[in-house]
Amino acid sequence: MKKLCVVLIMGVLILSLTACATKIENPVIRLSTTTSVNDSGLMAYLQPVFEKDTGYTLEITSAGTGAAIEKGRTGDADVLLVHAKASEEEFINEGFGEVRVPFMYNYFVIVGPEGDPAGVKSSTTAAEAFKKIADASATFVSRGDDSGTHKAELKIWKSLELEPTGQSWYVSVGDSMGKTLTVGNEMQGYVFTDKATFLAHENTLSLLLEETEDMKNTYTMIAITPQRFADTNFAGAQAFIEWMTSEKAADLIAKFGLEQYGEQLFFILATK
Numbered sequence: 001m002k003k004l005c006v007v008l009i010m011g012v013l014i015l016s017l018t019a020c021a022t023k024i025e026n027p028v029i030r031l032s033t034t035t036s037v038n039d040s041g042l043m044a045y046l047q048p049v050f051e052k053d054t055g056y057t058l059e060i061t062s063a064g065t066g067a068a069i070e071k072g073r074t075g076d077a078d079v080l081l082v083h084a085k086a087s088e089e090e091f092i093n094e095g096f097g098e099v100r101v102p103f104m105y106n107y108f109v110i111v112g113p114e115g116d117p118a119g120v121k122s123s124t125t126a127a128e129a130f131k132k133i134a135d136a137s138a139t140f141v142s143r144g145d146d147s148g149t150h151k152a153e154l155k156i157w158k159s160l161e162l163e164p165t166g167q168s169w170y171v172s173v174g175d176s177m178g179k180t181l182t183v184g185n186e187m188q189g190y191v192f193t194d195k196a197t198f199l200a201h202e203n204t205l206s207l208l209l210e211e212t213e214d215m216k217n218t219y220t221m222i223a224i225t226p227q228r229f230a231d232t233n234f235a236g237a238q239a240f241i242e243w244m245t246s247e248k249a250a251d252l253i254a255k256f257g258l259e260q261y262g263e264q265l266f267f268i269l270a271t272k
Contacts (some may be wrong), residue, residue, distance in 0.1 A: 001163060024055050028208045029236035030059045032069075032077035034148055035176050036106075037219065042266060045146045045256055046249065054239050061079070064147025064176070072096050072222070075229040079237035080222045081244075083148035088220050097222040103245050107268045108215040111181075111198055112138075112190035120190065126156050126215045129208075134162055137169045138253060139170030139189030143180045144172030148217070156214060162260040171179035181205070194267040196257065218269070 005238060032159045038060065047058050047271040053106050061071065069091055071077040080097070084089060088100050110129050112121055118136040123129035133140050142164075143150040157164055164170040171189065175182045182189035185203035195210060209215075221244060223237035243249055249270045257265035 007008055010170075024236075026233045026236060027055060028057050028059055029233055029240055030071075030076065030077050030078045031058050031081060031240065032079075033062050033081040034065045034068055034083055034219075035178070036083070036194040036197050036217075037081060037147065037266075039176070039178055040101065040194070040200050040265065042196065042253070042256055046244075048147060049252060050240070050249075054243055056239055058240070063141065064145040064150065066146030066151075072224050075224075075232065078224055078233040079240050080224070081219060082222070083219045084151045084219055085218070085220070087151070088222060091222065096224060096228050098225045098227075099222070101241055101245065102218050102219045102269055103221060104266050104268050105216055105218045107195055107211050108192060108217050109195045109198060109210040110208050110215075111184070112191060112208050113188040114204075114206045116206070116208055118190065123209055123212075125212045126192070126209065127159055130156050130162070133190050134164065134167075135158075135201060138188050139169050139171065141171045141173060141180055141184040141187060141189040141191050143177060144159075144174045145176070147177075149177060149192065150214075152217065156192075159214075168199075177201075187212075188272055195256065199261050199265070203207050207209045219266075244255060259267040 043060055051057055063140060065082040068080060069087055071144050072080050073096055091097055092100060110126060112120060118132045118138040120132055121212040142153060160193060173183050177193055178201055179189055181193060181201045181203055185205055221241045223241060224232045226232050226234045253266050253268060254264055257263055
């Protein structure tokens, strides 16, 4: 009996030591992300599973990619989930993060009035569609907020050597994708948007062009380096990135949208 008690006590001690060893020092991860993964419902779908699997708690703030990255610059985020490569690389080069982790993508789409006065639907690329909209002086409603979506839109205009700002047909909202879709719906104009947010947003606009190569939209994660902010939750950021690039997360992301919309909305980048 005495020997059994010693064994039981030793077992309890081992379990206690193991629990201490795996205890999370800072359980809260501040995630600064773009509106598309939040407004589409993707993060709300993934968050409870991540928290259950890891023991961490996510505090999520969402804004356009420019504003989301700025939270990393001010030390108000532990990890970023954004989609604007040039801005991400600039952020890394400034010493705020150590590595970019591209991991998934979706597609931007062009939506507009059912009658499609500019003939966007027959286009083969977003650039061709934008040219038709400009030539027709058809109403185009832009986010105009320095978000990843806005930056992608501006890149297309630049490829055409067109400057839409100041044109009577070009409307800049300076707000979220949801607000931009609302304004686009009210004005019955064309909108460049991510597909997930469009499907999640009630409006009468029609999906006119999708899945062209110049509308592919890649998402990246960046852990804020402790070399810049000593109190950043770097361990939590790494745990988030590790989980988001796991097979379990990949499977969940692949299933998102299937039940509600009948199609996959986000896709995992192929790894070499």
